[in-house]
Amino acid sequence: MRLQHLAIGARFEYEGQVYVKTGPLTASAEQGGQRMIPRYADLKPLDVEASPTAGEGGGRxxxxxxxxxxxxxxxxxxxxxxxxxxxxxxxxxxAAEFCRKLR
Incomplete structure (x- = not known):
């Protein structure tokens, strides 16, 4: 999965570390610190689903x-x-139940 497919706040794994998406190209490592994530990077989403599509809440x-x-x-x-x-x-x-109730 690519970074642009994840919602801001989504957790994912990249190069063996867990991150939280904080912007279109940035993420915060759980151990601390910010990092730019390349658009081509292949990410493993963890506990948050990808951004909603147009059929699910208008895509916004x-x-x-x-x-x-x-x-x-x-x-x-x-x-x-x-x-x-x-x-x-x-x-x-x-935590997963909390995130589901936000939808």
Missing amino acids: VREDDVRVRAAFNHFCSKLRPLLTPEQGEVFDEA
Whole structure:
């Protein structure tokens, strides 16, 4: 999948690291720091689906939704490393449900 197919705030893996999309060509690493991601890069989406298509909500994501998703993904990236594996599984399920309810 290409970066342009992901919504801002979407988590993905690239070159063995997990990132959150923050702009059209930029992403924040979960370990910290910003990086430009090439348009040709092949990415592995993690827990957020690709941007909606024209048949699903008109193909536009409301700015508020984007900001909420980005803030929530940042929160998750800070909290997740502090959890035990069992707590992490429950947290991941709850986070996925939260993201589904934003749609």
